[in-house]
Amino acid sequence: MRLALEQARLAREHGDLPFGAVIVREGTVLVSAENSEGQLADVTAHAETIAVSAACRMLERRDLSDCIIYSSMEPCPMCSAAIFFSNIPRIVYALSRDDLPHIFRQRKVRIAQLAQDWDYRPEVVGGVLRQEAKTAFDGIQLPLRVVPRYHQPVHLRPQG
Numbered sequence: 001m002r003l004a005l006e007q008a009r010l011a012r013e014h015g016d017l018p019f020g021a022v023i024v025r026e027g028t029v030l031v032s033a034e035n036s037e038g039q040l041a042d043v044t045a046h047a048e049t050i051a052v053s054a055a056c057r058m059l060e061r062r063d064l065s066d067c068i069i070y071s072s073m074e075p076c077p078m079c080s081a082a083i084f085f086s087n088i089p090r091i092v093y094a095l096s097r098d099d100l101p102h103i104f105r106q107r108k109v110r111i112a113q114l115a116q117d118w119d120y121r122p123e124v125v126g127g128v129l130r131q132e133a134k135t136a137f138d139g140i141q142l143p144l145r146v147v148p149r150y151h152q153p154v155h156l157r158p159q160g
């Protein structure tokens with residue numbers, strides 16, 4: 001988990017919101033990833049989706065049922081689905097959205113509920129190193145939904 005928190009700090013250093021994720025297999029770190037939404041200009045480039053993709057490519061298989069994912073923050077519904085599609089049996093996270101109500105709005109759909117909708121019933125554990133994880137958000141005050149940077153239109157230009 002400490003490695004995931006380190007990745008979160010790196011993301012912030014690189015201009016992104018502080019989220020990080022690490023996938024461990026047989027006691028060894030397979031991949032670690034930082035949130036890169038801004039860096040890659042890609043809304044799907046969350047730490048967890050990057051980590052899941054990288055782990056699948058590394059192992060050359062779509063099944064990660066022998067892996068554990070650690071995330072600095074409760075995975076969002078997109079990341080939760082990616083994690084569950086890859087059959088990861090155990091998800092450990094530090095902060096939940098409720099820990100930072102001044103930044104994140106409440107969500108109706110949470111990872112614990114989504115986990116119950118999957119046949120293999122993944123185990124979800126939250127609150128690990130919670131206080132330590134909070135420090136990555138020090139100084140961030142505005143609710144994300146009103147930060148203008150995140151609401152700039154994306155202009156897709158045809159090549160050539």
Ligand SMILES: [Zn+2]
Pocket residue numbers: 046047048049075076077078079080
């Ligand atoms: Zn996500």
